[in-house]
Amino acid sequence: MEAAGLGSVGAARGRSRRRALCWGFWAFHLTFCLIFVTWPAFRTRANPLWRYLRVYGAYTGASNAYGFFAPVVPNARRVQVKALCGERSIPVEIPLRGESRNRLTSITSLTSYRQIEQGVVASFGAYALGKYPCASAALVTVEYFAVPSMADYRRGERPRWKLLRIYPLTLASSLKAGGGRRP
Amino acid sequence: MTRAALLHKFRRCALEEDPAAAARMLAVFRIVLGTALLWQALVTAQDLPLLVSQFGLIQGTLNEALAADVLPRVAWFVPAPSPAWLAEKHVIYGLLSLYLISLFFLTVGYKTKLFGAASLFFHLLFKASGAASAYGAHELSTSALFFCLILPVDRFYSVSARGPVFLPDTLDIGRFGLRAYMSLVYVSSGIEKLLGAPWRNGEAMWNFLMRPEVTVMDFGWLSQAPWLALLGSWAVLVIEIGYGLCLVAPRARLWWLVGTFLLHFGIAITANLWFFSFTMMALNIAALAGSPRWELPPLARHFGARLLEVVRPRPVSGEATS
Numbered sequence: 270m271e272a273a274g275l276g277s278v279g280a281a282r283g284r285s286r287r288r289a290l291c292w293g294f295w296a297f298h299l300t301f302c303l304i305f306v307t308w309p310a311f312r313t314r315a316n317p318l319w320r321y322l323r324v325y326g327a328y329t330g331a332s333n334a335y336g337f338f339a340p341v342v343p344n345a346r347r348v349q350v351k352a353l354c355g356e357r358s359i360p361v362e363i364p365l366r367g368e369s370r371n372r373l374t375s376i377t378s379l380t381s382y383r384q385i386e387q388g389v390v391a392s393f394g395a396y397a398l399g400k401y402p403c404a405s406a407a408l409v410t411v412e413y414f415a416v417p418s419m420a421d422y423r424r425g426e427r428p429r430w431k432l433l434r435i436y437p438l439t440l441a442s443s444l445k446a447g448g449g450r451r452p
Numbered sequence: 453m454t455r456a457a458l459l460h461k462f463r464r465c466a467l468e469e470d471p472a473a474a475a476r477m478l479a480v481f482r483i484v485l486g487t488a489l490l491w492q493a494l495v496t497a498q499d500l501p502l503l504v505s506q507f508g509l510i511q512g513t514l515n516e517a518l519a520a521d522v523l524p525r526v527a528w529f530v531p532a533p534s535p536a537w538l539a540e541k542h543v544i545y546g547l548l549s550l551y552l553i554s555l556f557f558l559t560v561g562y563k564t565k566l567f568g569a570a571s572l573f574f575h576l577l578f579k580a581s582g583a584a585s586a587y588g589a590h591e592l593s594t595s596a597l598f599f600c601l602i603l604p605v606d607r608f609y610s611v612s613a614r615g616p617v618f619l620p621d622t623l624d625i626g627r628f629g630l631r632a633y634m635s636l637v638y639v640s641s642g643i644e645k646l647l648g649a650p651w652r653n654g655e656a657m658w659n660f661l662m663r664p665e666v667t668v669m670d671f672g673w674l675s676q677a678p679w680l681a682l683l684g685s686w687a688v689l690v691i692e693i694g695y696g697l698c699l700v701a702p703r704a705r706l707w708w709l710v711g712t713f714l715l716h717f718g719i720a721i722t723a724n725l726w727f728f729s730f731t732m733m734a735l736n737i738a739a740l741a742g743s744p745r746w747e748l749p750p751l752a753r754h755f756g757a758r759l760l761e762v763v764r765p766r767p768v769s770g771e772a773t774s
Binding site: 284287288291292294295298299302303306307323324326327328329330331332333334335336337338339340341342345347363364365367368369370371372373374375376379385388389391392393395396399414416418419420422423427428 | 492495496498499502503507508509510511513514517518520522523572576582584585586587588591592594595596597598602620621622625626628629632633636637638640641644645646647648650651654655656658659660662663664665672674675676678681724725726727
């Protein structure tokens with residue numbers, strides 16, 4: 270009887286320890302998630318705490334912000350590429366459909382950030398030049414989808430793609446061959 | 453109110469009354485999440501070299517810069533002088549095969565923790581290698597896979613579940629934590645939306661439905677009924693900000709489960725974001741479904757009972773005596 274009693278006390282202690290550990294884990298995890306949502310500056314290399322917590326955040330998904338389409342719904346972006354083979358201009362098709370198309374949308378939306386835009390555009394140019402070995406240059410256009418307000422739509426205005434920027438790109442070797450002139 | 457009474461009230465509102473029902477819903481979560489991830493991996497398999505390789509659509513250096521430097525990459529597994537029989541493409545498909553196998557075993561519930569960890573590893577590997585093309589669904593499925601490791605998602609509907617079911621005594625805390633996490637996701641998103649005037653005046657809903665990805669129909673007609681766009685915007689705000697109620701009000705959970713399902717089904721149909729929507733639905737099943745205090749409101753109960761009376765097969769007289 271006594272042994273059974275001691276056993277049940279031990280089991281109760283074990284249970285409360287497990288529950289305390291569980292509460293502790295969730296308190297830590299949720300605090301981390303909350304800090305990241307409310308304080309994006311926390312994620313800087315200068316923050317010594319972040320240097321240790323970034324591993325945890327990256328592997329658990331805790332270091333995320335969740336403002337989807339907030340505070341505004343951004344204009345959609347589109348990147349179009351043309352490979353220039355001599356006198357010919359060949360439109361380059363990006364062969365992504367279905368779910369992969371959503372991922373392409375994600376890539377083109379990166380052109381909203383000026384510090385990344387040139388990297389994205391250069392990648393599209395490199396893809397075009399790689400796909401068409403005859404091409405000596407590529408033309409990358411960045412457009413955005415302008416949606417009129419509901420009132421403007423009623424007055425007859427319609428959504429349409431508008432040109433934002435055009436990037437002419439060429440191979441470094443072509444530039445050297447041309448005496449360093451810009452295309 | 454005494455401390456004990458407060459604690460009792462908190463337990464009653466926030467924790468599980470029926471742990472078995474909660475564990476069943478966690479198992480459903482595992483299956484829905486696993487299926488969504490499997491589907492996503494299969495439908496993007498053909499395009500994977502374009503999305504994650506070093507010289508794909510986006511140059512490897514840019515993907516590298518956009519992803520957290522501690523995450524695994526495809527490049528880790530590509531030998532430096534790569535022989536012809538082990539090119540980057542072969543490595544990508546080899547890793548994809550391992551990812552699919554892990555997801556399959558996670559979904560069917562065989563050695564769930566092991567294959568859950570493997571699924572999370574490969575999921576992160578492909579997410580980091582194609583960081584430029586990753587979107588919200590990839591982030592949320594990372595969290596969802598992590599929850600598969602720390603929650604008892606394998607107690608029901610799994611190939612390895614035999615004999616009596618053992619439910620851990622921390623299951624209620626786990627579900628409460630998950631519910632708190634989901635509240636954080638929705639409420640923070642809702643508050644950020646509320647800060648922008650377009651969500652308050654309905655223009656945001658209009659802008660969303662007029663985006664070029666929305667191909668199900670032309671929503672131009674909505675400009676003739678701006679109140680409908682306003683209603684839609686506020687419905688989203690109420691669902692997102694009100695989600696916090698589910699933490700302490702068990703009765704709210706059914707309503708919010710239905711509300712979030714409608715919201716994500718709407719997003720899936722209009723913007724073709726099926727992977728995102730099913731990931732969110734799976735997380736909502738895990739957080740909200742299976743509450744024993746689900747009761748229909750009196751009017752719905754009355755009509756439900758009347759409907760049952762009509763459709764219930766009645767015994768044919770004479771059958772019982774023959």
